[in-house]
Structure formats: C-alpha cells, structure tokens
Amino acid sequence: MRNFLKSSRRRLNAGWLWPLVLLALPGCLLDASAYPPDPVTPEFDPGPLPRTSAIMCEIPKPGTTQCATADEVENGVSTTRAAVALAEGDSRFFALDYSPNECPDGLPMRTELFGPYPDGLTVCLNCTTQIPDIYPDANKACIAKCKDLLNADEGSEPDGGVDAYCESNAKVAPNFNKSLCFPGACDSGGTPLSPPAFVDPRRFPEPVMWIVDPADGTAATDNSLTRIKPTTDTNSDAGFDAGSEAVQVIMTGDGWVEFGVGNDQIETQLSHVLGLSHCEFPCDSNSPPADFDPSLNDIEFSISLNKDGNVYVIENPGLVVQGPFGDPYGATDRFRVKVVDKHNGTAEISYSRLKGTCTIGTKCDEDVFFTSTTTAKYPLRIDTSFREENATLQSVTIVRIQ
Amino acid sequence: MKTKRNLLVAGGLSAMVLSAALATAVDFQPLVVNPRGTLLMVQSVPCDQLVQVETDIADGRIEMTPARGLDIEGSADKIFNLTRLTMFIKRFNVRGDCMGIRDSHRVSDIGIQLASAVSFRAVAADRVNYLIRIPKDQFLLYESFVDNGVPKTVYKKPSEDVTGFIDLASRALRLRIVTESRLRFDVGGRNNRVLFGTQTADIAGTIVFPDTPTTAPR
Numbered sequence: 001m002r003n004f005l006k007s008s009r010r011r012l013n014a015g016w017l018w019p020l021v022l023l024a025l026p027g028c029l030l031d032a033s034a035y036p037p038d039p040v041t042p043e044f045d046p047g048p049l050p051r052t053s054a055i056m057c058e059i060p061k062p063g064t065t066q067c068a069t070a071d072e073v074e075n076g077v078s079t080t081r082a083a084v085a086l087a088e089g090d091s092r093f094f095a096l097d098y099s100p101n102e103c104p105d106g107l108p109m110r111t112e113l114f115g116p117y118p119d120g121l122t123v124c125l126n127c128t129t130q131i132p133d134i135y136p137d138a139n140k141a142c143i144a145k146c147k148d149l150l151n152a153d154e155g156s157e158p159d160g161g162v163d164a165y166c167e168s169n170a171k172v173a174p175n176f177n178k179s180l181c182f183p184g185a186c187d188s189g190g191t192p193l194s195p196p197a198f199v200d201p202r203r204f205p206e207p208v209m210w211i212v213d214p215a216d217g218t219a220a221t222d223n224s225l226t227r228i229k230p231t232t233d234t235n236s237d238a239g240f241d242a243g244s245e246a247v248q249v250i251m252t253g254d255g256w257v258e259f260g261v262g263n264d265q266i267e268t269q270l271s272h273v274l275g276l277s278h279c280e281f282p283c284d285s286n287s288p289p290a291d292f293d294p295s296l297n298d299i300e301f302s303i304s305l306n307k308d309g310n311v312y313v314i315e316n317p318g319l320v321v322q323g324p325f326g327d328p329y330g331a332t333d334r335f336r337v338k339v340v341d342k343h344n345g346t347a348e349i350s351y352s353r354l355k356g357t358c359t360i361g362t363k364c365d366e367d368v369f370f371t372s373t374t375t376a377k378y379p380l381r382i383d384t385s386f387r388e389e390n391a392t393l394q395s396v397t398i399v400r401i402q
Numbered sequence: 403m404k405t406k407r408n409l410l411v412a413g414g415l416s417a418m419v420l421s422a423a424l425a426t427a428v429d430f431q432p433l434v435v436n437p438r439g440t441l442l443m444v445q446s447v448p449c450d451q452l453v454q455v456e457t458d459i460a461d462g463r464i465e466m467t468p469a470r471g472l473d474i475e476g477s478a479d480k481i482f483n484l485t486r487l488t489m490f491i492k493r494f495n496v497r498g499d500c501m502g503i504r505d506s507h508r509v510s511d512i513g514i515q516l517a518s519a520v521s522f523r524a525v526a527a528d529r530v531n532y533l534i535r536i537p538k539d540q541f542l543l544y545e546s547f548v549d550n551g552v553p554k555t556v557y558k559k560p561s562e563d564v565t566g567f568i569d570l571a572s573r574a575l576r577l578r579i580v581t582e583s584r585l586r587f588d589v590g591g592r593n594n595r596v597l598f599g600t601q602t603a604d605i606a607g608t609i610v611f612p613d614t615p616t617t618a619p620r
Contacts, residue, residue: 091467119485
C-alpha cells in the first residue's frame with residue numbers, strides 16, 4: 001500500500017479541498033510532492049501573499065459580440081456611459097457599442113464580459129511584486145488572466161486561438177489606470193472584498209484641478225476656485241473679468257461637472273459661472289490649451305449662480321440667458337452641467353440641481369431644469385468666470401471617461 | 403482502499419430581508435445578498451474513516467442586476483444577471499491519522515469568486531417565487547486558499563446546473579452549487595483509478611435592494 005501510494009501521480013484539480021484528500025492517502029501525507037500539479041500551468045501569476053491589491057479587467061467573452069436586441073439594450077451599458085455608470089453604481093451584463101454598424105434600427109453591438117460592465121472583473125494580486133516586474137502594466141496582467149479564463153471555460157475557444165484573442169481584446173476596465181492597482185481591494189488570500197471594506201475608487205468623482213494663471217484673477221484651494229481680483233463692475237457682463245479653466249477635459253462619452261458655491265453669508269449675492277466649451281486642438285484629456293479669456297464669452301454651456309440669488313443658464317455664442325430656474329440657490333445646493341454622448345462626435349448638454357444628499361456610488365436625485373437645444377462638440381473643457389471679488393466655486397468635481 | 407470519495411460541502415446562510423417597496427422601479431443598481439452561514443465538508447477517506455469539517459461563511463457578497471429583474475414580454479418570468487459572487491470561508495484545521503501516518507493542514511484565506519458573469523431566466527412559480535436554473539457550462543468559479551502557508555488557486559465549473567429560488571414573500575434567495583473533484587491515481591496497468599468527490603454549497607442570504615433604507619454594506 002505504501003509503495004503503491006508513493007508512486008502515485010495525481011492529476012486534475014480538487015481545489016481547496018485537497019488537504020482533505022491528502023489526508024486520505026497514507027504514505028503521501030508527509031510528502032510535499034504529493035500535491036497535484038495544476039492541470040494547466042496558469043498564465044496569470046498573482047504573486048506571493050498578500051494578494052490584497054486588485055486590478056479591474058475588461059475581458060470580453062469570445063463570440064458574444066453581435067447586434068443587440070431591444071431587450072439587451074436594456075440589459076447593457078453603453079461604452080460611452082461607462083464613467084457615469086461607475087459613479088451611479090449601475091453595472092450590467094452587456095457592454096453596448098454605438099459605433100457605426102450594420103445593425104437594424106440603430107441598435108448597438110453588444111458584448112458579454114467575464115465581469116459586470118463597466119466595473120470589470122476584479123483580479124487580485126500582489127501588486128508590489130507583480131507590476132511592473134512580472135507584468136509591465138495592468139493590461140498585460142489582464143491578458144494573462146484572460147488566457148486562464150478561456151482555458152478554464154471550455155467552449156470559449158476563440159477563432160485564432162486563446163493567446164491572439166486575449167492579446168487583442170483583454171485590457172483594463174474603463175477608468176482604471178493601467179499603471180496602478182487598487183490597494184486593499186482583496187483579502188490576503190486574493191478574494192475581492194466588498195463595500196464597506198472596499199469601495200471602488202472609480203465610483204468617486206474626480207476633484208477638478210485648476211490651471212491658475214496670474215492674469216486670471218483667481219486662487220485655487222484644492223478643487224475650489226475663488227476670485228481674488230477686486231471687483232471691477234457689478235452691473236454688467238463686463239464685470240466677468242476673472243476666471244480659470246480646469247486641467248481635466250471630457251474627450252468623449254457621458255459625464256458631468258458638479259459644483260456649489262462658497263458658504264460665506266454673502267455668497268448668494270455674488271456672481272459665479274461655470275460651464276463647458278469645445279476645446280480646440282491641441283487638447284487632450286489632461287491638457288487643454290491655454291485660456292486667455294476670463295470672461296463669459298468663451299463659455300458655451302454654463303450655469304450662472306447670480307448675485308440676485310437666482311439660477312440661470314448662459315449659452316454662447318451670443319450670451320443667451322435662460323431662466324431663472326427654480327428656487328434661489330443656497331450654500332448647500334449642488335449643480336451639474338451634464339453631457340450625454342450622441343455617438344456622432346457631439347453631445348447633448350443639460351443642467352440640473354441635486355435634490356437632497358447624494359451617496360457615492362448611487363444615482364442622485366436631481367432636477368434637470370434645462371436641456372440645451374444646441375449640441376456640443378467634443379472635446380469639452382471646463383471654464384469659469386466670476387464678477388465679484390471673493391465669489392467661490394466650491395468643491396468642483398467631474399465624472400468623465402478618463 | 404476505497405476508490406470513491408464523496409465530499410459534501412453544505413453551506414447554510416441566513417435569511418434575507420427584502421425591500422418593503424417592492425413595487426418601486428429602480429435603475430440598474432444590483433440587488434445585494436450578504437451570505438452567511440456554515441459550511442460542512444465531509445470526506446470519506448481510506449481506513450474507513452470520515453473527515454468532517456464544519457466552518458462558517460465569514461463574509462461575502464452576491465450581486466444580481468437589475469434588482470428586480472427584467473420582465474419578459476408575454477411571460478411572468480424574469481431575466482437576472484448574476485454579476486458577482488464572492489464568499490469568504492473561515493479558516494479551519496484538519497488532522498488525519500491512517501495506518502500510523504499523521505498529518506495536519508491549516509487551510510486559511512479561503513475565497514470563492516464567480517469568474518464569469520452569467521445571465522439566467524428565473525421562472526415564475528407564482529407571483530412571488532422565481533425558480534433559478536443556471537446551466538453548469540455557463541458557471542465558472544475561481545477559488546483561492548492558503549494551505550499550510552502555500553497559496554493556491556483553481557478554476558471550477560459545477561457538475562450540475564446551479565439551482566435555487568428567489569422568494570419575494572419570505573425575502574429569501576437560495577442557490578445550490580455542486581462541483582465535482584476527480585483525482586486520478588496513475589499507478590500503471592489496471593490499477594489506474596479515478597476518485598470522485600463533490601462539494602455542495604447551499605447558499606442563502608439577505609437581499610438588500612438598492613432603494614432599501616438599510617445599514618447593510620453597500
């Protein structure tokens with residue numbers, strides 16, 4: 001019996017129940033070589049313990065890309081809506097691609113993925129040891145994971161083979177920076193944690209960073225912006241002669257810019273304008289060209305929180321003023337300039353005020369008080385203008401595809 | 403020596419709490435189930451012994467979207483998507499003693515993760531009960547654990563369709579996942595053997611709908 005078992009060679013995988021099986025095998029119990037080899041050498045190596053970091057991978061299932069049905073559209077998230085879906089905790093089964101296609105009735109292509117979309121599949125690893133030493137970046141780790149999944153998922157063999165398929169299709173999920181990992185996303189053994197132990201950082205809006213030029217007449221404190229230039233004219237639009245633009249640009253897809261005003265008692269007696277404008281070439285996601293115009297004139301779609309306490313929409317060209325809308329604004333009110341991709345290089349712009357408090361990772365209750373009849377053209381940069389000294393745009397954040 | 407080993411893993415999880423506002427339509431935020439319960443492993447071994455381990459499901463999360471399913475035209479059935487399933491099993495120790503040989507294993511950091519999101523049709527049994535059957539070929543699990551300090555991972559598919567139900571009246575979700583392990587002992591000639599085992603996870607948990615005022619983890 002003893003010799004019989006010593007010469008045995010185990011195949012196939014019993015998973016974490018192996019120890020129980022090994023206990024059943026006298027003669028092998030004290031022999032480390034008794035552990036079974038994996039049936040297939042895995043491509044993805046999560047590294048040594050602790051495997052507490054995670055990358056988020058977008059790994060499509062082979063052969064699942066096809067024209068969506070109307071029901072499947074309900075069951076999917078447009079790739080252009082990924083950032084908003086992340087912020088609102090809206091994860092679904094299909095990714096929808098509205099790029100030009102030959103589907104009937106303007107329906108998109110849909111693709112099934114190994115994880116929910118747009119969240120992606122959480123892949124736990126020891127980031128310290130694995131990236132960049134083993135995998136140059138998270139994209140490469142996702143490719144390795146893809147190969148393991150397809151090898152394990154019999155029946156998923158794609159045309160051209162697993163390796164070629166994964167090299168071409170696996171990548172990090174939307175808004176995941178391929179050079180980073182999410183620390184603390186998994187337990188030490190490498191299983192994903194859930195809220196509240198870990199909340200996906202992509203659910204949080206980005207704080208806006210300001211480009212403050214001495215000529216702007218502004219000062220930034222974190223993601224807030226204040227006019228420091230003395231007031232020049234309180235009775236006309238010419239007084240809007242201070243303002244700065246943000247670093248972040250919306251290159252494509254749905255998103256929004258959210259803001260409030262400072263909490264000084266006189267804040268509602270000051271004038272603040274924040275909005276979006278087409279960003280002329282050269283313009284990339286974190287580098288708009290210099291903005292030398294602090295006035296209202298170069299802000300195409302904006303919300304004006306005016307010194308009369310009311311909320312207006314101002315659109316250019318022509319300084320067309322709409323409103324006032326709703327109740328006078330207060331220090332606790334939050335507003336959004338919202339962007340919805342029309343899948344043709346343009347976007348619909350709407351304006352809203354949040355109602356009540358808003359929880360990260362959920363859809364906020366909001367009142368959309370005006371939708372522009374003019375379409376916006378991507379890319380879009382964030383621009384501001386103030387009229388009175390000390391007017392402050394408070395805690396400005398952005399949700400966008402990065 | 404036995405040529406067949408059966409392994410039973412039975413997991414029991416607590417009951418669920420459903421939203422009081424079932425009729426309220428919501429967006430595609432998922433319904434969440436926080437599984438709890440016990441896990442029982444029973445393994446027959448040589449020497450006519452039985453190894454039995456009972457441990458707890460320490461934590462976990464199941465997400466299905468949309469929270470109240472997609473209606474199917476002309477049918478009372480619904481489509482759900484199981485997009486996440488993770489379970490953490492409390493560590494356990496096992497000791498064996500057979501024919502004078504002793505060994506022990508300390509198994510920790512045991513995690514089970516759904517590796518592939520899956521869409522399924524929940525068949526309406528009545529107005530509040532929906533039966534679940536997910537074809538086994540569509541269900542892929544990824545398990546990680548640490549055995550005597552050595553980290554290990556494995557992918558698995560169930561050996562049977564994944565079954566269960568959603569009971570809106572009693573506010574419960576249950577799932578049964580059965581996987582099989584096969585161990586081949588290649589000793590040459592006619593003595594080659596394949597040993598079979600099964601793991602059965604019975605999962606139940608508390609449903610939290612996205613619009614449910616609750617303190618449950620979100």
